[in-house]
Amino acid sequence: MAEIHLKSLAHSYSKSPSGPEDYAIRQLDHVWHKGGAYALLGPSGCGKSTMLNIISGLVQPSEGEVLFDGIRVNALSPRDRNIAQVFQFPVIYDSMTVYQNLAFPLKNNKVPAARIKERVQEIAEVLEIEDKLHKKAKNLTADEKQKVSMGRGLVREDVSAILFDEPLTVIDPQLKWKLRRKLKQIHEQFDITMVYVTHDQLEASTFADKIAVMYDGQIVQFGTPTELFEQPNHTFVGYFIGSPGMNLIDVERCEAGVRFGSAEVVLEPWQIEYLNRLSSTNVKIGIRPEFIEIGLEPKVNSYEVEVLDMEDLGTYKIIDLGLGDETLKARVDEDFDARIGSRVHLTMPPQWTMLYVDEFLIQEQS
Amino acid sequence: MSLTLENLSRIVDGVDYIRNASLTFEAGSFNVLLGRTLAGKTSLMRLMAGLDKPTEGRLIYNGEDVTGQSVQRRNISMIYQQFINYPNLSVYENIASPLRLAKMPSSEIDRRVKETAAMLRIEPLLKRFPLELSGGQQQRTAMARALVKDATLVLFDEPLVNLDYKLREELRAELRDLFRERQCIAVYATTEANEALALGGTTTLLHQGQVVQSGPVMDVYRKPVNTLAAQLFSEPPMNLIRGRVSDTELSFDEDTRHALTQELADLQPGEYWFGIRPSHIALKPANDDDLEVPVQVALSEISGSETFMHVESRHFEMVTQLMGVHQYHTGAPISVYLPINKLFVFDTHEQLVHTPSQVSGRGV
Incomplete structure (x- = not known):
């Protein structure tokens, strides 16, 4: 197990990069602490696979x-770094039994036979595949194969870290729940550094204690799932985390704070002060659909809005609300009902209304 | 215009790919096939497209028997999981290819390609080649090619599975809007309950080659005919607890007993399966007659906005989906509350016998 420190790291696939756009990873410093359960989350093309390959030694x-x-391990191969990897598609030997697959990495490392037997049994029990040990791998289901893949990573006791690259993509939703739970138990039991790469926020947030959100070659936020949800540090995090993502509205300054169309948003004094010190005109406010309050009667600082659309998602509804030229999405519970075209009153609680300048969150200095 | 499947089966070497499927798809409808991997979604689509021949049954299109008619003779588009484009052709030519094949005049081709590309927001990319595009753009290109020719039947086989979930969210919304204005039959296969809900239209649940249930999405969601349908159409899966009803009481086990209320008065004494969706379980009672169930916490999964808490008792386990962050230690004893008016009840043959009473709408 190891602490993994990426120091002044940057990567360009071009031999002579001329600007930031030539970098798959822009210069960053980042530490994955020993024994942590981490996720690296971002859209395709954000640099997360490059980052994973740099940690493992493939790049x-x-x-x-x-x-x-x-x-410093820059020059070491994945094998010499003792990194175990679990990929999107199970990497196992189809013609071997489950037992032989799990024993293989240990045999390669010349582990004594008695210890191999013990260890394979132990790992098989954790993964709940002990009854499959003598089955040929090719006869397993997709999720069983992926468990064996994970087992091959876990079986080595000298492993520095396990890297997961979208490990649940080929697994049915119902089984994803079980495998995720298994991974979490394994992490608690083995106390191993794990980095889980995914574009799926639910997988990332349910697996990891802390998530690094990557966007455009940068880590724009490194925080707990709750921090990413409640205090997105960058508009991209607001947009990417949550379904639907955060409502982000371009605003102009005004006396009380900011406004869009005829709607004024009252800001806290420290926010106004902060804005006054900056010259940027790229100012946005952001509020999550979950935090918008809807009522039938006007309240202090509420806005009258029109119900434009309502989408029933079974356990909740997403309602589109028109305010001037803007459409805001709000999440309401499944029992909520409103006529399309009717008018309701919307409130944006100040503690959940974020202010962004040049896409970054303005935070109160403590 | 409609496509009807009459007792369609495809059984090869004793393997049931599809068994006795009878379904009707109307023009202008959006139809989702929901089922796990190998449930028969692709098999059913291949039969509908004429790529495979049924071993029994008939395929009727507009009253005409088209069973066994090859795909070339029918106006069908299919979009696959893998982004299939011609790597040596530009995006423009990729989209134009079915029209060139149909020998359409080039001015008409140009108009249609541009219109479709604009619809899918890939107009600026028309001169590029597929390998210069991101995954999402490649899939949009494949979709544009499928949509450009005004097919009467468009089949999507898990088209978004290889894409970022944010992109999926966007493309899903676009697809829904695209098909609102079209008169073709759209069929869309997915493994995800939430995707079926978001797409709307008609949902057909498939399992092991058989149709479990079919109907308007909310009907299927609100009235699953059996425990299988309930499990397939709920994510996380619906919790099912074995319990019994006596003349006076409902009980799950010796620790969980409740006086029988009006809500469940129509149930005869006996054994049942009680179903509750994870999002309907609460940590505090909302009503006096909520069922209090003592459990232990097995695991809390926190997604930022929600907590999926796995709980267990001696006889059953449940998943709860709670708004907000709820952190508990593994093994912590707590009580969860099941609103009695949200309970589904299935008999011992797993058939639905009681649907939750319609919740009264709040709001405008």
Whole structure:
């Protein structure tokens, strides 16, 4: 197990990068602590696979250092780094039994036979595949195969970290729940550094204690799932986390705070002060659909809005509300009912109304 | 205009790919096939397209028997999980290819390609080649090619599965809007209950090659005919607890007993399966007659806005979907509350015998 430190790391696939746009990963410093359960979350093309390949040793970074427990490993192969990887598609030997598949990495490392037997049994029990040990791998279902893949990573006791690259993509939704739960138990039991790459926020947030959100070659926020949800540090995090994502509205300054169309949004004094110090005109407010309040009667600082559309998603509804030229999405519970075209009153609670300048969150200085 | 499947089966070497499927698809309808991997979604689509021949049954299109008619003779588009484009053709030519094949005049081709590309927001990419595009753009290109020719039947086989979930969210919304104005039959296969709900239209539940239930999406969701349908159309899956009803009492086990209320008065004494959706379980009672169930916490999964808490008792386990962050230690004893008016009840043959009473709408 190791602490993985990415120091002044940057990577460009181009031999002579001329600007930030030539970088798959822009310069960053990042530490994955020993024994942590982490996720690396972002859309395709954000640089997360490059980052994973740099950690594992498949790609050598063009700038900066990769340190495992303080030791530079830039030049070491994945094997010498003792990194285990679990990929989207199970990597196992179809013609071997489950037992042989699990024993294989240990045999390669010349582990004594008695210990191999013990260890394979132990891992098989954790993964609940002990009754499959003597089955040929090719006769397993997709989720069983992926469990064996994971088992091959877990079986080595000297492993520095396990990297997961979209491991549940080929698994049915019903089984994803079980496998995710299994992974979490494994993490608690083995206390191993795990980095889980995914574009699925639910997978990331239910697996990881902390998530690094990548966007455009940068880590725009590193935080707990709750922090990413409640205090998105960047508009991209607001948009990407949550379904639907955060409502983001371009605003102009006004006396009380900011406004869009004829709607004024009252801001806190420190927010106004902050805005006054900046010259940027790229100012947005953001509020999550979950935090918008809807009532039938006007309230202090409420806005009258028109119900434009309502989408029934079974356990909840998403309602589109028109306010001037803007459409805001709000999440309401499944019992809520409103006529399309009717008017309701919308409130944006100040503690959930975020202010963004040049796409980054303005936070109160403590 | 409609497509009817009459007792359609495809059984090869003793393997049931599809068994006795009878369904009707109307023009202008959006139809979702929901089922797990290998449930028969692709098999059913291949039969509908004429790519495979049924071993029994008939395929009727507009009153005409088209069973066994090859796909070339019918106006069908199919979109697959993998983004299939011609790598040596530009995006423009990829989209134009079915029209060129149909020998359409080039001015008409140009008009249609541009119109379809605009619809799918890939107009700026028309001169590029597929390998220069992101996954989402490649799939949009494949979709544009399928949509450009005004097919009467458009089949989507899990088209978004290889895309980011944010992109999926966007494309899903676009698809729904696209088909609102079209008069073709759209069929869309997915493994995800939430995708079926978001797409709307008609939902057909498939399992092991058989149709479990079919109907307007909310009807199927609100009235699952059996426990299988309930499980298939609920994510996380609906909790099912074995319990019994006596003349006076409802009980799950010795720790969970409740006086029988009006809501369940129509149930005869006996054994049942009680179903409750994860989102309907609460940590506090909302009504006096909510069922209090003592459990232990097995695991809390926190998604930022919600918590999926797995709980268990000696005889059953449940998943709850709670708004907000709820952190408990594994093994913590707590009580969860099941609103009695949200309970589904199935008999011992797993058939639905009681639907939750219609919740009264709040709001305008």
